[in-house]
């Protein structure tokens with residue numbers, strides 16, 4: 001095996017319309033090593049990987065790949081050079097099959113014939129799907145796959161390239177615990193085959209489990225690097241955020257009031273949820289725990305009026321919603337931060353300001369003609385940007401899609417905060433959000449509760465729920481299976497309640 | 506319980522263009538028994554070949570979420586050039602070659618402006634529609650031009666007993682279908698139509714694909730022009746007019762989405778083209794007011810697009826509902 005480094009970054013710099021996003025980034029990924037790349041949201045991790053993957057050309061600096069100068073002009077150059085990039089935001093085509101997605105630019109051909117060799121395509125896809133632990137037929141349309149399954153297809157695609165260097169940009173954000181386990185086993189196998197990996201994640205435990213080396217980016221510059229053993233987790237965190245973070249969760253100051261904000265009475269929908277009953281009080285942070293597929297997001301969608309329910313009653317501030325549509329529910333003070341921010345939470349091509357204004361713009365309509373009061377609106381936008389600590393680098397007019405993942409999440413949250421909801425439902429609010437920003441997000445949530453709103457938090461991270469909630473409900477198989485108050489919190493109990501029971505029949 | 510009717514409805518929705526097709530045929534058949542004769546059926550089929558071929562090219566373009574409004578003008582211009590050449594005593598094959606070259610040339614101009622200068626396809630091809638028709642009118646001096654009989658014979662020739670236009674249409678459909686469904690290029694067209702930015706990121710040469718698609722459309726337009734010319738035997742100033750509309754309509758009737766990434770030439774576009782021709786022929790047989798044709802055609806297209814969009818919302822809703830738990834009853 002050659003000893004040349006898998007890739008060497010030398011003084012990479014990149015600006016977007018005058019804003020410097022990467023400044024003189026230099027580090028080396030050793031042959032057959034796994035390098036963890038961490039940093040706050042917007043630190044420039046994905047940008048750097050886009051440069052390596054040929055999606056972007058850096059303004060300055062150069063790269064050396066296994067001893068050879070490397071300057072990709074197009075993603076295919078990266079592929080040819082043996083680099084597989086698994087994007088943070090999924091990059092699949094929903095109108096094609098799994099097999100077609102995997103081999104889109106490298107279809108097997110039947111000898112010299114121009115058409116695709118379907119049999120080989122099928123067989124090779126089936127083998128790859130077995131590798132990543134996905135039990136699906138190769139000709140399944142990607143449209144029908146869940147987010148986690150899509151992530152695994154994306155990984156199978158990188159494997160199909162026979163890459164010598166594979167980049168994983170936050171691969172676990174939409175995976176269940178079981179799928180994450182499969183992924184890690186796969187990564188270990190790749191490591192043992194001598195493939196170099198770059199692993200980007202905000203979950204430092206995972207980075208520690210998998211990686212040999214660590215590079216910390218802050219504000220586009222390398223602020224720490226070295227073998228992973230030389231870092232303690234608090235040291236990584238303070239390198240990332242540039243200050244000492246003494247606690248992961250803010251201290252809860254207020255306490256729930258007695259009046260209810262949201263009452264759910266026997267909500268049922270065949271095949272989805274069954275007889276859901278709970279009361280969310282004003283000023284309360286209520287957690288909703290459970291495994292993936294327990295029906296938590298489905299319940300949230302029903303509460304928000306996106307999906308129908310056949311039975312039951314929902315009351316907001318004591319008044320029944322009685323079949324109100326989503327728009328009416330928003331007017332009644334309901335807000336819902338979806339788990340799929342790119343497709344459901346944001347208008348990606350619209351500006352940051354427009355996205356922030358989306359839910360509250362009607363309140364800025366003045367005069368009989370309903371013209372927008374622009375100064376008041378601008379003021380609201382800048383206040384909320386401050387409140388959610390959106391990166392100062394981004395202009396109000398910049399399209400939302402140019403923001404880093406974590407900052408996109410802050411925009412969605414800001415949008416709902418502007419509407420001052422009396423009930424806020426959050427579905428996986430901290431997915432892809434860095435540790436420092438998570439703390440700020442929790443603080444925002446608690447502040448909102450202290451001002452009298454009821455908050456319902458859905459999260460797959462039990463620790464997070466334990467850290468921020470006053471009370472936790474556990475769902476499984478579309479039913480509520482347990483209720484825990486603060487003194488009873490323990491991850492074992494929550495997990496035990498979340499496990500599906502034996503089938504009744 | 507109500508599973509059967511909704512399943513039935515779904516099947517009907519899934520094959521909306523087929524259902525529409527059968528309905529239209531049945532209605533005309535009931536109104537005018539002559540419509541259902543084998544002779545008329547063959548006639549309708551032959552008459553639909555120009556639209557069908559132009560619509561195949563259009564389907565390629567629509568799949569990339571583009572549009573080619575210049576197809577009718579390409580038909581006219583290439584026919585005018587061929588007419589001039591034949592009048593000057595040039596051999597027929599050379600004239601046919603010139604027509605196809607004109608189509609490719611116009612396709613190349615479209616491709617250049619769209620992929621190199623990044624101008625919206627709608628604008629580029631609209632401009633070329635006027636340029637093409639203008640040039641053709643200059644060449645023909647806005648007069649109708651009769652073509653020698655040799656050309657008309659093309660239209661009535663038979664290959665192994667099958668009328669030549671049908672053979673050409675069949676060949677074009679076969680090639681197009683295989684290209685779209687079975688070649689890397691075809692599958693990449695679908696990817697591009699689904700998400701252009703992601704297609705680029707996935708390493709697809711998007712500009713090259715876009716350019717090829719407009720070349721194909723230009724070539725198909727010229728081929729459609731040849732078939733139409735062989736049926737009419739003359740180039741009039743209205744030659745090829747409104748073919749852009751007919752071709753788009755045929756593709757959309759056949760289930761191709763204007764937003765790209767969804768649709769197929771077989772059976773979709775073929776059905777669409779035959780459907781449009783059937784309506785026209787049926788109205789002729791019924792002696793309907795000619796000014797009514799576009800109104801009725803438009804109404805049918807509206808119906809097709811409406812069912813298409815309802816089908817999508819309905820299917821999306823059904824797909825989202827993954828069964829989470831069995832109801833114990």
Ligand SMILES: Nc1ncnc2c1ncn2[C@@H]1O[C@H](COP(=O)(O)OP(=O)(O)OP(=O)(O)O)[C@@H](O)[C@H]1O
Pocket residue numbers: 016017021039040041042043044045046047048088391393394402403404405406407432434
């Ligand atoms: N096309 C673009 N135009 C303008 N700014 C951009 C563009 N792409 C990225 N940026 C900016 O570059 C910065 C770095 O973004 P990047 O996506 O690399 O962050 P990241 O480290 O991957 O963050 P995250 O952990 O949230 O994914 C961000 O401030 C982002 O707004």
Ligand SMILES: [Mg+2]
Pocket residue numbers: 045046047088169404405
């Ligand atoms: Mg990123």
